[in-house]
Amino acid sequence: MDAEVFDEFPSPADELAGRTIAVIGYGNQGHAQAQNLRDSGCEVLVGNRDDEFRAAAQDAGFEVVTIEDAARRAQIMLLLIPDEVQPEVFRDQIAPGLQDGDTIVVASGYNVHFGLLDIADTVDIVMVAPRMIGEGVRDHYERRESVPCLVSVEHDASGRARGTALAVASGIGVLRGAVSSSVREEVALDLFSEQAIWPSIMAIFQAGYDVLANAGFSDDAILDELYLSGEPAEILGRVSRVGMIGQLGLHSKTSQYGQLTNLLRSGAFTDQMRERFAGVLNDQILSGAFSQDWSGSDTEPDADARIAALRKKAEATSLSVAERAVLDRWS
Known part of the structure; x- marks a missing residue:
């Protein structure tokens, strides 16, 4: 089954003009996505508890506020804290500050799909899920290269959820070649x-x-x-570029014959x-x-x-x- 594949968005900063993005959690994905969005011209602040990630965000030049303040001030919230703590943090620190027409952006479909976040019907829910660790998301952005990503609109209360999702993905640098998906998938x-x-x-x-x-x-x-x-890691690297069978050409004929006969x-x-x-x-x-x-x-x-x-x-x-x-x- 074929899915819709996206191309680059004209201007994420223009689409998101007048709206503040709050990156909730400055960890693995948070630090990369926050920096990429800022470099794309978006207005970004960081919501984080008082820990080493808060200090890292401050050192990177971000305005860092409590998660409660971030939810009150921002119109778009990237929920990038671990799955297991999201329900409690969302319930106690984010939900009270949400306004009609705000957007929750998740990078993992887990809590949305299984109904573990009680999100008001007046709030948009979208997914922008890069298939890459945060360091890779940042490195590829700096090289002007995209990474695989899944994008979806789960709830469109405002009528502009799709545009928001695509603009956020573009600002992160993961829209070119991104695939339309769903939190379930x-x-x-x-x-x-x-x-x-x-x-x-x-x-x-x-x-x-x-x-x-x-x-x-x-x-x-x-x-x-x-x-x-480390040879398996090298092989998988080749697989990602030329495919499972294609990479066999890099092995000896003895290896190829043994692998193929036993595969079949x-x-x-x-x-x-x-x-x-x-x-x-x-x-x-x-x-x-x-x-x-x-x-x-x-x-x-x-x-x-x-x-x-x-x-x-x-x-x-x-x-x-x-x-x-x-x-x-x-x-």
């Missing part, structure tokens, strides 16, 4: 990558390590071959993955089960403790133990 794809793809990749490395270690090969050689050399023999394994992935998508993500488990009011306060307990279990696996020993020897 963004959150499903994001969570699917995190809960299906990456755990499977880690499980494959774990299984590979166990087989090779049982065959008597050394931990250093195994882990160097699997990923510690993996039908049963691929069928098993499809079944598992469908369960993750439908039973965990789209059903709301994961959101309820992670973001339920009775579980959020101990989020750090829950993650720490899971990390402790993961760090006890054979792969993790071997990895730590190898990295310690290399340090």
Whole structure:
């Protein structure tokens, strides 16, 4: 299914003239998006609690105010604080200051899609979601290069939500080539990558390590071959430019033959993955089960403790133990 792909907006500063943008949270995405918008000629202030990010914003020359003040003064708010704290911060510090026709801009669809933000019907809701870490968003802007981005209008109370979304994306430097999407699509794809793809990749490395270690090969050689050399990162970099099959031309003919023959023999394994992935998508993500488990009011306060307990279990696996020993020897 094809989606609408956008081109550059004529002038973000003109479209947003007379409106103040508040970047809520000067962290990973906040620092990049605030600087890009300012450099694009937009009026930007930063709303941040009293921490190291507040100091960084002040050092960068921004007017930094409390989140409450930012919500009262701005007409457009980029909500760039972590998903897990957004509902409480929005309820207590942002919602009381919102006016009819204001715009909430999210970079993650999570809280909007799962109904965790109580946003008045008189407020526009749009999504501008760069598919890049903040440093990359800033670096690409300075090189006048765009990055992939998903853009959507979720609620248009003012009649100008689309124009606001496109202008904000343009000001950040991510509109050229951006794709029309929705918070549902963004959150499903994001969570699917995190809960299906990456755990499977880690499980494959774990299984590979166990087989090779049982065959008597050394931990250093195994882990160097699997990923510690950095070769997988190099391969993925090529994949992003020429595709999965296209990058095979950079490998030896022996490598290409071995990869292709075993890829084409993996039908049963691929069928098993499809079944598992469908369960993750439908039973965990789209059903709301994961959101309820992670973001339920009775579980959020101990989020750090829950993650720490899971990390402790993961760090006890054979792969993790071997990895730590190898990295310690290399340090």
